[in-house]
Amino acid sequence: MRIASVLHDASIDKDGAPLLATVAIERDGALYGVAALAEALGSTCASHDAGARGRRYAMVSDDSDFQHAVISLRGESFRELDERVRAGERPSSARLLPGTFTWLPPCATERASLFLPSGEDAGGPSRGPSFRLGSARALLGHEATVPVLSDEGHVAIACAVAAVLGDDLFRATEREAHDAIFGYTLLLAYEDGLAAQLGPSLVTRDECGPVASLRAQVRLDGQALSVCEVGDRPFSAAETIAWISHHVPLRAGDVIGAARIDASDLRHRVAFGTRVELAVERLGKLAGKPTQGPPMRPWRR
Numbered sequence: 678m679r680i681a682s683v684l685h686d687a688s689i690d691k692d693g694a695p696l697l698a699t700v701a702i703e704r705d706g707a708l709y710g711v712a713a714l715a716e717a718l719g720s721t722c723a724s725h726d727a728g729a730r731g732r733r734y735a736m737v738s739d740d741s742d743f744q745h746a747v748i749s750l751r752g753e754s755f756r757e758l759d760e761r762v763r764a765g766e767r768p769s770s771a772r773l774l775p776g777t778f779t780w781l782p783p784c785a786t787e788r789a790s791l792f793l794p795s796g797e798d799a800g801g802p803s804r805g806p807s808f809r810l811g812s813a814r815a816l817l818g819h820e821a822t823v824p825v826l827s828d829e830g831h832v833a834i835a836c837a838v839a840a841v842l843g844d845d846l847f848r849a850t851e852r853e854a855h856d857a858i859f860g861y862t863l864l865l866a867y868e869d870g871l872a873a874q875l876g877p878s879l880v881t882r883d884e885c886g887p888v889a890s891l892r893a894q895v896r897l898d899g900q901a902l903s904v905c906e907v908g909d910r911p912f913s914a915a916e917t918i919a920w921i922s923h924h925v926p927l928r929a930g931d932v933i934g935a936a937r938i939d940a941s942d943l944r945h946r947v948a949f950g951t952r953v954e955l956a957v958e959r960l961g962k963l964a965g966k967p968t969q970g971p972p973m974r975p976w977r978r
Contacts, residue, residue, distance in 0.1 A: 678752055678759045679703040679961075680860070681878040682743050682818070683778040685710065698741045698781065701773055702755065703878045704762050708773040711746065711755050717768035718761055744785035748930040751843050751859065752881065780818035782875035783862055784841055789813040789930045792921060793866045793873060794837045794937040806917045812871055813932060819877035819963055824970035825867050831946035832867050832967045836895060836955045837934035838888050838907050839864040840914055841879055844929050846922040854922065855915035861885050863955050863963040864934045874965045875932065885959050888914060893938045896954040897947060907936050907957065 685699040701708040746754065791811040817823055825832045843859030860881040865874040888907050895902045912920070914935035921933065938955070947953060949968050956962040 678756065678860075678881045678884060679878045680747055680752065680783060680881070681708055681876075682781040682783045683708065683773060684781055685773055685778045696779075698743070699773070699778070700741075700743055700746050702759050702762055704759075704767070707767070708778070709762060709767065709771045710773055711758065713771035714758050714762070714768065715755065717771050718758060718766060742785075743783070744788050744930055747783075747879070748785065748841075748843060748859065780820055780876055782813075782816040782818050783877075783879035784813060784816070784875060784932050785930050786813045786816050788928075789841075789932050790925075790928065791816065791873070792931070792933040792935075793864075794835050794934040805920045806912050808917075808921065808934070811866070811873060815871040815873065816932075817872060817874050817965070819874070819965075821874055821965050823865075823867055823872045823874060823965050823967050825872065825949070825967045826970045829946075830969075831948045833946050834953060834967075835864075835866040835868060835934070836893070836938040837864045837866065838862075838891070838893075838914070838936040838938065838957060838960065839875060840918060840933050840935045842918070842927055842929050842931045842933070846918065846927040849919045849922040849927075851913070851915045851919045854919035857927075858882050858914070858918070859929075861888055861960060863957060863960055864932075865953060865955055865963055865965055866934060867967055874963055876963050877961050880960055888936055891958050891960070893955070893957045895938075896952075896956070898952050905939060907938055 681701045681703050683699050683701055684696045686696055700711045702711060791813040792808045793811045795807045795809040839862050840858045841860050842857050844857040846854060846857050860879045862875055862879045891907045892904055893907055894904045917935040918933055952966050954962055954964045
């Protein structure tokens, strides 16, 4: 499955109704709200029992809680919906049209812990992976303008494939860490400040397959940098997660930048206002634009 989280304008009136957080299924570049999809496809259920039709997808009537709908239930409550969308059942009433939503990071930002890649893995395999803790509440989604805490006019960026856990882990083996991965998404970490981007969608492990051999490319203002593989050197994603679990208890829903993409052309700093695009096959494209953050208030000077 390919699962997104968006802030959706549910109103048809231009004066606007509340913006609602919505979990969506993504197929072929189109998004379908899970609750609306459940209502539309549940009403066409091949059953003579109207009550059964109403109950068929009752578990996904509320798609606003990403942690519950996606992580706690491992997405099983709407796996059948995804299969029907893949088979071509795509009701227009459930589609989220471009311009009616803002991308959110595909995780539970209020609950997740965030582990960001931090430079090269210092000290080699004997020391373990290098990471830094971030705040998931500071995560932004696809196509965001990202305020950066820097006065220099440019910023260093780390690109990674992030794993989102579906199970708790503590002192895990590599195998246990692999099995605990619910899915993968893309991560842009801006190293001067708190903000990072996650998205566009969370792709389940079974649909994504092994990440180490996936090809990745970064574009700056449309100019393509060299293509590289995500790779697993010196540590695989599962090894990184297992190593962290020996130092910090991990919880279902945590986000870990477990497979850093070594885009050598990004080792220089990127100027504010530059459109940065990270594209990885099977996982999509994550785009953002770093900009100067708000200045310190005069009374603090």
